[in-house]
Amino acid sequence: MEYTSPLNHIVLHYPRSELTVLSIRSHLTGETLFARRLISFLREHKFHSILERVVTFTSIPSDLCQKELVKNIRDETKGEGYVVEIIRSDQTSYLVKIKTNKYLQLHHCKDSVNSLQHLFENVINEQTDDLRSLFKDDLVALEKITKMEEQVRPQFNQMVQSIEQFYEENKHLSRKDYAILINNTSSIKKIYMKLLMNLYADKINDYKQFALMHAKDLFGINDNCQTLSIADVEQKE
Known part of the structure; x- marks a missing residue:
């Protein structure tokens, strides 16, 4: 049952x-x-x-091959899938489960919502709209998505803005003076040094990858997928 x-x-x-x-x-x-x-x-x-x-x-037409049956089930958009009875030539049989692609995708995404680390990655990679469409009827999942967005997006945007603004205001300096100013500017996190020097060298920064690598230090997402308060993060710095 x-x-x-x-x-x-x-x-x-x-x-x-x-x-x-x-x-x-x-x-x-x-x-x-x-x-x-x-x-x-x-x-x-x-x-x-x-x-x-x-x-x-329901009965499966005898002329429907197994590959076509599996494809048809995978392409369905409603329900989990089917349990199919496969009958051998000697009339013995066995059961197999075939899940729809939509269900498998939902199952994977459900793991993302239940894991703060995975949910954080979805926010950074701007995939939460797709996640919301999959969980439009799940109020708990939607609340988790919203809370992670509210925690992460402002911090991420502020990080990018502060780095880009510092570079624009100080790119005229010599490389040595530019690096010294980074270390002497209290509003600039020392962990941003590599990103700031990349801009000075006309290199393109991958801010999303940087954020994923520093989930704990910058956003309070630790290795055990538990959130730290912003105060705790700032205190560690």
Whole structure:
């Protein structure tokens, strides 16, 4: 059986609470019944209430090859996917799960929302709009995304602005005087030295990569994916 509800979901959102019967297994023989055999068993024994909760199923056309079947399921945009019964030539069978690409993507993104480090990376790489579209019905996930944006974006923008502004105002100086001024300017973090010298040498800075490398020092995201307060970050500096 599988229980789903709006408050008890891992990846997909379910609008109402529901209990679904997937299969039954005999404790004596170990035999498992599902699909048509399960329906027949429940009807025979008049288990009408259980019959109403059996998961829906469909037959696969005999001329549909396995590769095409997998592709068709992967391309679907609703639901998790299917459990497929593969019947061998000797009429024995086995079950396989085939998930949709949309579900697999959601599952991966769910990990991103639950991990502050991964969520931080999504904000820096400007991927949160896509993340929001995947979790438009998940208020908890949306709140996590918003909080990370509010923590990270202003700091990132301020970092880029302060570095670019310092360079523009002091690029006329000699290399030696420019480097000395960096060290003597209290408003400029010493960790920015390489970025500032890159600009002086007419090199292009990868600010996003720099931010990812210094997630803990600059943004309070530590190696254990726990946030530090801004005061703690400034105190360490």
